[in-house]
Amino acid sequence: MSLFFAGTAQAHSSAGENSTSSAIAPATLVVAAFQRGVPAAPKYDAAFDAGAHVEQGFDMIRRGKQAQAVKLFDKVIDHADRQLYGDTRSRLCRVAGPVDASVSVDPAVCDAHFGKGFALIDMGRGDLAEAELRQATQMAPGNAHFANEYAELFKSRRDWQHSYDSFAKAWAVVDKATTGPDAGIAARALRGMGFNKAAMGQYDEAQSLYTQSLQYDPKSEIAQAELGNIARRKAIGS
CATH class of the missing domain: 1.25.40.10 (Tetratricopeptide repeat domain)
Incomplete structure (x- = not known):
């Protein structure tokens, strides 16, 4: 297995809740959100360790358990989707804060898309793998390893x-x-x-x-x- 991103540190925004909003019942929050035309954001686990899941996923691939690896990678991808619920900006995996119209996400998310694509190819599902590898290359445009693997998929198709x-x-x-x-x-x-x-x-x-x-x-x-x-x-x- 080739080199993957090292480190999974992620910066989280820490906007606190004021006393008024914290006193509102969840059902009332949902209604208020829809009244503003914005769906209520789903909850996510702030303690979720994306990097650990990615490491476990690649370990599953090495052990020939691709289906289990896909499930682990999906957890990382789904967690990121919940964190960015309603945010339509493009996503880039990088440590530094965004300087343009994109949003910075944990590099482990790129690894998860790449790992899922890699596992799907091993499972004979190159049709599904293409979207995952493309997503990884788009979110990490400076990662030559991802681009090489994406190229191999097209080479296999002649x-x-x-x-x-x-x-x-x-x-x-x-x-x-x-x-x-x-x-x-x-x-x-x-x-x-x-x-x-x-x-x-x-x-x-x-x-x-x-x-x-x-x-x-x-x-x-x-x-x-x-x-x-x-x-x-x-x-x-x-």
Whole structure:
């Protein structure tokens, strides 16, 4: 399993209740809310540990219990939905506060969408996994690992252009240091781009991408093998 977000700290707003509102019965609150045209927000557990649920979910995947993993990830997603009930702003997983029209949410929520998609693919439900992986990449646009996995889904469908585009997004945001902690992720993005270019018959571009990937993963047998395949295809003109 590849590297996932570390840390699940989440900032909670702490707006207190005044003495008047706390004295109103729940039924009265519901009626008042509808009178204002806004449905009453459902309650949620402020002590809920999203990070712990995510860790348990990935542990379930490693143990081959994908269905149980999905249930754990769903709890994290549902909890976030309750917290943001009625908030129509786009969601981004980040620690710092929002600086635009989006709302900041716990990074564990992105992990939950990604983990659910990963588990669904293992369960043969790529049709359902697509929405989860797309959500993860949209909520964490700077996560190259998520983009790589999303690209793999399209590659499995032989949708070469969409797969290439997602690998390209991963390459665009990944750390470019050849000896950095994300070197493996960068190499995978380049190999994925190369694979799709080769599948589309663009062998020169594919060769260049695979060669570049070796700067990040010099021992990659996959890249070496694909470079050999491309050389043979170019030699016979196929």
